[in-house]
Amino acid sequence: MRVSILDALSETELRLTLAKLDNLSLIEWADSLPEDIIEEAISLLEPGELELYDQANEYEEEELGRWAERKVIAIPFNISVERAQVLVAKYNVESASHIYLIDKQQRFRGMVDYIDLLSADPKARIKQLVLEHVNTLSANIALTEAVDAMERSAFAALPVLDERKRLVGEIDWKFALSTQREIYETRLMAGTGMDEGDDLFAPILKSSQKRGVWLGINLLTAILASVTIGLFEDVIAQVVALAVLMPIVASMGGIAGSQTLTLMVRSMALNQITSGNRFALIKNELGIGAINGLLWAAIIGAVAGLWFQSPLLGGTIALAIIVNIITAALFGYLSH
Template sequence: MSEYQDLSQQIQTLAQADDDQHQVALLGEMVENGLDEGSLALILEAFPVDDRVRLWRSLPMEMHIDVLTEMRADVRVSVIKALSEAELKLTLANLDNLSLIEWEDSLPDEIVSEALRLISRDELELYDQANEFEDDEIGHWADRKLFTLPFGISVTRALALIDKYHLESPQYIYLITKARKFRGVVAYSDILQAERSTPIKELKKDELVLINARQSLSDAVEALEHADLPMVPVVSDDDTLVGAVDWQFALSTQRELYEARLMAGTGMDEGDDLFAPVVRSSKRRGVWLGINLLTAILASVTIGLFEDVISQVVALAVLMPIVASMGGIAGSQTLTLMVRAMALNQVTTGNRIALMKNELGIGAINGVVWALIIGGVAGLWFQSPMIGYTISLAIVVNIITAALFGVLIPIILDRLKLDPALAGSVILTTVTDVVGFFAFLGTASLVML
């Protein structure tokens, strides 16, 4: 059984609890059985706001911050807005720098200012260091709470320092100079097994993957994919150790990117709450419905230009959805391929023409094959070879057009600094509808009347 199936059962169990007290007790049992903060966040997101806040309050205090951080932005805000003034101050005072970085974009400015006033001096210093980098640079998100040791000491001295700071078996230790220049990573297990007189620098990992703090989040995720260790050190231009990112960060980032693109296709945000206020959600979605209405009107106007031919040949009205659907599907395939490739930085000025030729070739082959099939079926269905020829031509034109614009639209949107996943599908659907209807009805008006 998958993790998500387990969560579904746990949500169902909580939803069917006899009363609020029983529900809280069941959640407490889940926590005792080792349910992690990420899973708890997903569970709480599945409940209306009042129930969500009550269940969050019932969690152990030490889990409050981490559960909120794991929540989507709108869900987190819904909990924070429900807190009393005392609860809010206590929560903000316990924030660490990474959580505040995660929260700040979704919180009102006054709450962020209050958090900066209440968090500890050490966390504030780390937060300020993170803000030396842009939001899309990995240095902004790197974990700076690393255990470091001087590069030139022995294993004996290293063990003494680890014992002095009461660390509980750190998995990896970062070697630096007095000026914090990065010199390598050592596994704690290797230190325990080494001779006590061995210089610690001899234990460092070879061929370690590093990432520059100014590089993008996608670069960091890619670096982790090729790393032998479950973490990647992040360094500045002069090799100063900034922090590190691990595989959990990579998975979280990939998930957020996937959800962002999935939701963007319908004009929504990955941080949207399942139980967001009705009026606010209506406004957000209404804008997207308005945009789609405009594109639908454009397609309808195209159809209206050929009202006479449609009224005389009823078969055209029956077959029009086929033309639009075939173009839409073909275009969506190309668009999806392009959006994924652009997200992975695989589309460049050097391969755009070759990529377009390839997609046009695919479109031409599929267009001809399906045009013959659909044209033959339509001709037999309506006992009219001319209808078969007409729809065949429209299918070929529309599928090739879909392939062409499936490549061009995301490239153009990217140049305009717009997200291809957000607007690409709407524009492409409009293009394929208009071109398909025009080709189909225009050809029919020429050859059938």
């Protein structure tokens, strides 16, 4: 979509558009735009933005340091409140919630609430206002870990430090919320064979190729199911009721598997699955599958037996329901 819009712009309009980008926007766009446009955008960056862009590129795509907001208010840690107020007044503080304190080597020395700074005694030292229990984040950790830390934090933003404890920037709750949503969407789309780059406006040929692969996999599984049913062709020919009841068994298993898979995808997005609780989770899902299997097997088996006046047929369908729902729950868990 971005490429199609940029193609429709004149050269002047394109340059005016690219000139408005800051370092974070360019980092985000870099993987989805042609190289020549990215190079032109880099050439239009202001020197300060270009330096921040180069610093971000020192980190891998999944590392927090690449996406940290580097435009933060950082002042010396050993000055007075009065001096700090003068320095902070030079920044754009419309959206600032915290002030970061650093030493001469740019190392992080604490975090101060902006409101506390405005109301403090001008003669006091700024380091006396440092907030306690502030968690710092390493620039080298994965985005998922940073989102988890932000979720557990009592602060609206957290500082990001490099391996030398120097202040790199910050992440706030808006970034964490946006990243969490992207992670969830990525995993949700992966379940259908697509990725986050796919959308309704993607080129027809490109979209058909990606979706075609998943349809091909689905076709193979459908053929496997058909071959399995074909092995019992003689039995089905003699007991026509089986052909009537088979879709019910398949449908019940499909719903049970989808329920488990949906819960697993959600748990993955919230990072609730760990190596310590995997066994408990699978035991829980199998237990749920067993209870629901027995319940609905009794109901459907009784209905089928009365419908076709055959207790044996009812028992066969009941057994199929139990096995299918438990198997669906198992594979719904394993699919994550």
